[in-house]
Amino acid sequence: MTTHPANQQFDVIVVGAGPAGSAAALLAARAGLKVLLLERGEYPGAKNASGAVFYGSAILNELIPNWWEQAPVERHICRRDIAFMSPTTAVALDFRSAGVGFATAPYNGFTVLRPKFDRWLAAQAEAAGAFVLTSAVVDDVLREKGHIVGVRVRREQGEIYGKVVIACDGVNSFLAKKAGLQREFHPHELSLGVKEVIGLDPAIIQDRFHLTDNDGIAFEYLGAITEDVHGGAFLYTNRDSLSLGVIGQVSSLVERRKRPYELLERFKAHPAVAPLVRGGKLREYSAHLIPESGWAMKPKLYTDGMLVAGDAAGFCLAAGLYLEGMNYAMQSGLAAAETAIFACQKNNFSARVLAAYQKNLKQRHVSTDFRAYRHAPSFVNGxxxxxxxxxxxxxxxxxxxxxxxxxxxxxxxxxxxxxxxxxxxxxxxxxxxxxxxxxxxx
Amino acid sequence: MVMTTHEEKMRTVRFRVGATPHIVVNSEICRNDCSVHACVYVCPANLFVPLDDGGILFNYEQCFECGTCYVACNQEGAIRWSYPDGGYGVTFRES
Structure with a gap:
């Protein structure tokens, strides 16, 4: 399709080494393709922040059996709370399971610290044969006769050619917009999460949350916790720290003129939360946008020479009971890689062939889940x-x-x-x- | 210490500051066409400072690159942004 010499061309260029990108690169490299994984951070995960509970253990287990034995995981989640709050009261639904899959392998979910976990996952892609290039910002796609044939990295001679580009460049995906696949967002479609990692002695964490060994909790809060801003709050246990944060719809923060970090302070001061964080010491503050509208903000997922996956494709399920992103990121990354492998076999990278992505997303339950819950976000996040x-x-x-x-x-x-x-x-x-x-x- | 000021929060974050700003605010638009100044409230790093003349002063150095200001800004063209050069900007270690 392109006239570039084979030694200068990759089969697959993956932009963004988060869970979507690294999963895509890993699978494509294992299939024997020549894969380049580009990451704008100093290392994979340097720009990434989320809760973070990773609910994709079973998915990753198919790729890397018993992956948790070698990956930097914090605690496996076997207790979840959903709490309804007034300024002085909390009523919680407390779920706890020692059942199969929660307290036993492959486990249901793990808390992770993204800079560590994402870095490890990218290293797995590298070990599978992908070239990983960090500190590389992609500014644009390269086009020939309307087809996307590569990307432009912000550096001297930054044109890199590839048969398929997989855009996994996150919620703000500049690439999906450059390719004409995504529109600008409305402030009601996105939420801002602000978070703190608060250091706490593991023995105190175990006592305070009634945990043994590496059991962990995921608490989520609704109600007056964000005052009148549409959103919620969370508190998760890591090995020797807590991850807690507040999420607020951007339009709602604007209308109420609320500063997100002030909501975070009020959350920590709530009588039901303060005893849980007492004695802790702030280690790191962070912030990230969340594509909460799911199906409603989904871009066109493919075009000639390019596919979109992960947050860039809006594959983040924020629908009350479900707050999941990394698992769908990974599943969509894998579906994109499967599509790229298929296109390489056909030696045809047109939209007509890449349309197989839709089928692959369905098989990996991504589009089916998002379609099933398409009514939830706009209503639940209200x-x-x-x-x-x-x-x-x-x-x-x-x-x-x-x-x-x-x-x-x-x-x-x-x-x-x-x-x-x-x-x-x-x-x-x-x-x-x-x-x-x-x-x-x- | 669990309760922290915004300054104390920001001190825990590592930034590698690049030479060129990745966000540019056209203060002329903020002054003439915008009365909301949403950026001042929503920015998690509190980087937008309202000026007496109605303009906005922006400091790119401690930016999380989250994109909230761009989404929240109700005036076309007031905020232009891209990502900082590779390896620069915020570098999370524990989030």
């Missing part, structure tokens, strides 16, 4: 489900449990009175119940 109702539950429980000599009210009249006192209209409440059902039940 004011009533993230703020109002959780706070009402917390306040309601407070009233039910309070014994102060006044007559006890039954739950239905209590609920009726709370709805009457709130800004919610009964009709709206019924519509919301239907929406929740549509988002999660069928």
């Amino acid at each position: 004011p009533r489900l993230q703020n109002l109702y959780p706070e009402m539950v917390a306040r309601g429980m407070e009233q039910i449990f309070r014994v102060d000599g006044t007559p006890k009210r039954k739950i239905l009249p209590l609920t009726y009175r709370m709805v009457r006192q709130s800004t919610i209209k009964p009709g709206q409440l019924l519509r919301d119940v239907y929406q929740v059902a549509r988002a999660y039940l069928w």
